[in-house]
Structures are given as C-alpha cells and as structure tokens.
Amino acid sequence: MHDLLKLTIREILALYAAKTLSPSEYWSAVEARVEAFEPHVQALYLYNPESARQQAAASTDRWMKGETLGLLDGIPVTLKELIATKGDPVPLGTAAVELVPAAEDAPAAARLREDGAVIFAKTTCPDYGMLSSGLSSFHPLSRNPWDLTQNPGGSSAGAAAAGAAGFGPLHIGTDIGGSVRLPAGWTGLYGFKPSHGRIPVDPFYVGRCAGPMTRTVDDAAISMATLSRPDWRDGTSLPPNDFDWMDFEIDLKGMKIGLMLEAGIGLPVEGEVRDAVTMAARHFEEAGAEIIPVEPIMTRVMLDGLDNFWRARFWGDIEKMPEERRALILPYIHQWAEGGTYISGVEAVRGFNQTIEMRKAAGALFTRVDAVLSPTNPIVSYPADWASPTNDPSKPFEHIGFTVPWNMSEQPAASINCGFSSSGMPIGLQIVGPRFGDLAVLKLSRAFEQWTGGITRWPEPPTA
Structure with a gap:
C-alpha cells in the first residue's frame, strides 16, 4: 500500500496545512489504489475519477490560499448508494427501480460537500438495503478484501469493501439493524452507529441511522463534527453538539461494563468469536472497569415481530410496482417480501410493538451498566454469493441479534476489530453506550484501539 494511504484524516490535514501534501497528490494515491483493487472487490457505484480530480484541484487551491471550507476539505469520501447525491440516480441496490436523478443531496452528502470533502463515488448495497450481504440485482457482487471468496456483509457492503481495500479514509454507511456494524466487523473496520438522529438522514424512519466506516476511531470521530450538524429534513435530528468529538480522555476505574456473549436468538456464537470478545473484555477489566456478565435482551418473539413488521412495510412499498419491474427484485428479497401479503394490519402493528419491547429491555439493562460489550457478528464469515449468513429467506435475520436492539433503543454502538x-x-467487538452517550462509545473504542494497536496490515490487491 502507498504510504499516504496509511495516514489518518488528522495526519492528512496536518500535511495539507503544512503544504507538504496537496489534496490533488493525495487523491492520486487513492485513484491508483482504486484502479488496482476495485476490479476484484467491486465496491463502487458511479465512480468518477475525473470529478474527483477537479474537486481535489479546487481543494488544493483553497489550501494554498488558506480559505478552506471546513474540517474535511480535500478528504476523499464515499457515500452508500442509498444516500442521495444531487443529479445522481438512487437505484436502491435493485434492478427494479427506475434510474431518476436525485433532486438534492441527502443530509450527509450536503454536510460533506459544505466542508469541501472530495466525494468520488457511491458504494454498493443489496436490494433496498435489506440484506447483510454484497449481493444485489443491480450492482456487481461486492467481495471481502480479506478473502475474495467471502462476503463483506451488509447492507453497507461496498462501503466496507472500499474501506478495507484502502480507498481513502472515510466511507459513510447506513444502519437499521446492524448495516454499518456488521460489515465493519467482517472487514476489520471501525463502524460507528451514533444515537438515532445524531447524523440526520432523509428519508428517516424507525431505527435508521447513518454512520462513518473507517480504519481508525480517530477518523470516525473527526468526521462526526461534520456529519452531525442538524438538518430540518430529519424530524428526529438532534440539536447541535456542545462537546468536542476529539475528546478521548476516559477513566475506566469503577465503570460497570456488561459482557453479553449470547444474542438470545439466531445463529450460535462461534468459538473463535466468543474467545476474541472474552479476551477483549479483559483489557477493560485490567484498566479498572468491572465486567458484569449480562443476559441477552432479544427474544424470538421480538425478532419474529420485527420480521413481520419489516415484511409488511416492505411489501406495502412494492405491491403497486408494475409486476414486470417487481420481478427484477433479487429473488431472495422478493420471496421474503411476499410473506408480507399474509400479514394482517393487526399483526404488523404487533410486530412494530416489539420495537418498544426492545427499547424497554435495553433501558432496563442500562440501569445496571454503563456500557455493554458483545460480539458484533456471531460467525466468522460466509460465502460471497450468499444473500445472508443463513442464505435462507425464511430465516433472514438470524445474525442481527447483537446489533438490532440498539437501533430500536436509539443507543450508540460501534464495531471495532x-x-x-x-x-x-477479522472479528468484531461491539461497544454499546447509553442513549446520547456517543462520545462515551468513541472514548471506549479509542482506549481499546490504543491497547491493541489496531490493524497494521491491511489486504493488498491480487498480483495475478
């Protein structure tokens, strides 16, 4: 890997400020990396190197004049395809959607553009973002850079593949049941799902968040000052932050941290995953925290209720679509969604009510602990061409037991290697904080990263 691509955002900005590196020079390194690795990982959609060169050149001029737009001026970034960018179609990962240019930037895109970031591509996702996979009826199959036969996870599949492949320091995903954290765990990235509303999204709905996917905690934290600015289009958007996202100081002495090693439902935790998370917890214990074993909060009733609600909601979105277009949806997703035709309105409401039960269970747990540690994913990996870790549309959510409750309870959670x-x-450790305790999650993550040293050797593109 080019040495420039090993730099953090903070280091890159320091070189820009010292005029020893320009945004154009840094972009050239990223462009070369994309050229070498993208044919193998297929992470990008609407990749536009010419536009990136122009954006980087404009940023170079601003840095030379001392007239930068914001904190991320000149930093290359990708956005998950579901996050609209003005003038670009939003296919939602499916061949069933007509390609109509977006009328405006979604909040995350608008904030990044305001700060001068170099938006050079969108990243792939599965149909409607409804899979934890790189499988799509519209995009090429995205693959895990660590092993091209394996899945990067999803639904922020392309973002994870791009981050692990070294396509610049910052990639923005979205997460409604784990879609930032799950692929981050499977690709070794740091994936941060903030408190609901911390990063505005449009459209917004129950549990949906956007979040940074990066190689370091520092890179995710520095991006939050930009991404978390409020936006009126998100009715759940939180007020402006009154804290410093780069404040990592923390004293763990006396902190009570729950250790959750079972999800309560779904796929059993593999031994290597359990061992890695158990060893990770020891670092926190050695730093003075009290590690408290805790029971899972998810139940089969909760997960099945959520499944019913999502099926009914999704079928409501597509049932009026012309039959010939609906037939283009990935068969796995179409088969799953058809189950929504048999779910009554009463059953759908009962399913939605299980999100309230998840919130109550999470609230009760956090009366006893200050944070929770758990696996991000129950299994190590699965084949690249599978739609999910079960590859069974009748059991689509057996892998989200550790991640989905924190979406419904609106709590911040992160995955770190x-x-x-x-x-x-890679194996992911999930760190969960109390509602609005975003900074606490970043502090705990940063402490763990410093204890372990983080990942120092990332995948390289195949040579043959």
Missing part, C-alpha cells in the same frame, strides 16, 4: 480467526478473517 478485536482479533482474527484461524482462517485470517
């Missing part, structure tokens, strides 16, 4: 399997695949 805590080791590797015997097969060489």
